[in-house]
Amino acid sequence: MSNPPAGSGRQKRTLLFILLGLAALGVTFVLINVGRDIAAEGQVLAALQSTNQIGDMTSEGIEMLRRIDRRAIPILLRWSEGRDPPSYKLINPVRKLLKKPPLRGTFWRRKEMARRAFAILRESATPAVPRLLRRLADPDPTVRRISVQMLAAIGPSIGTQAFHQMTNRLADSDRDVRNDVVWAVQFHRPQDYPVEAVLAVYLHGLQDSYPVARENAMIGLGRMGKKAAPGRPSIEKALNDTDSGVKSMAQRLLDEFEKEP
Numbered sequence: 001m002s003n004p005p006a007g008s009g010r011q012k013r014t015l016l017f018i019l020l021g022l023a024a025l026g027v028t029f030v031l032i033n034v035g036r037d038i039a040a041e042g043q044v045l046a047a048l049q050s051t052n053q054i055g056d057m058t059s060e061g062i063e064m065l066r067r068i069d070r071r072a073i074p075i076l077l078r079w080s081e082g083r084d085p086p087s088y089k090l091i092n093p094v095r096k097l098l099k100k101p102p103l104r105g106t107f108w109r110r111k112e113m114a115r116r117a118f119a120i121l122r123e124s125a126t127p128a129v130p131r132l133l134r135r136l137a138d139p140d141p142t143v144r145r146i147s148v149q150m151l152a153a154i155g156p157s158i159g160t161q162a163f164h165q166m167t168n169r170l171a172d173s174d175r176d177v178r179n180d181v182v183w184a185v186q187f188h189r190p191q192d193y194p195v196e197a198v199l200a201v202y203l204h205g206l207q208d209s210y211p212v213a214r215e216n217a218m219i220g221l222g223r224m225g226k227k228a229a230p231g232r233p234s235i236e237k238a239l240n241d242t243d244s245g246v247k248s249m250a251q252r253l254l255d256e257f258e259k260e261p
Contacts, residue, residue: 186220
């Protein structure tokens with residue numbers, strides 16, 4: 001039997017070294033990216049924790065977050081997923097067998113940090129919009145709620161089409177999702193939107209079967225003051241609302257309409 005050519009063994013070893021080198025480069029690349037992501041997450045946390053005595057972010061914290069800029073987007077999207085890690089579903093049954101309390105969910109705390117950060121980044125956070133829009137169709141209402149809050153925190157820079165997709169959730173089957181649309185719009189600098197856009201949201205919310213949504217709608221209308229006058233017929237109907245808070249806010253706003261300019 002003839003022996004294989006001597007060169008073939010060297011070629012195989014060379015190919016193996018090349019493959020091992022490429023694998024090492026790939027692992028190094030992944031580790032570098034993971035390291036950068038961990039570092040960026042630490043910077044975002046440090047910025048958000050830079051608060052004054054009443055809990056508002058300091059100017060230093062705001063500037064720190066803005067310097068991180070778009071590197072923060074993957075972190076904020078991860079924090080605002082609306083779900084705890086899948087491992088909880090495996091760990092908690094085991095903890096139950098061991099008669100230990102289940103791991104507590106942390107996604108509400110993380111989503112609130114993400115919302116605060118998005119509200120500061122605003123226009124710089126628009127790369128997150130496509131992912132957030134896809135979450136609006138998630139079967140889990142909590143995911144939809146958090147997506148609405150993040151989009152509203154980013155503000156008008158999400159674009160007109162995205163704004164319509166977000167406000168289409170005013171017809172959501174879940175009352176908390178509907179309420180979050182009204183709340184989030186009136187909470188996050190509504191003055192940055194065209195008057196007719198926010199007025200339409202509030203008037204729709206004022207017709208909702210959920211009293212909390214109607215209250216948030218009246219809060220928004222009240223902040224608009226006389227700019228809400230085109231919605232007067234709906235506001236007058238709110239005087240007969242079953243919720244006392246809605247009625248009193250409606251009366252105050254109607255009284256303001258009567259004041260001299």
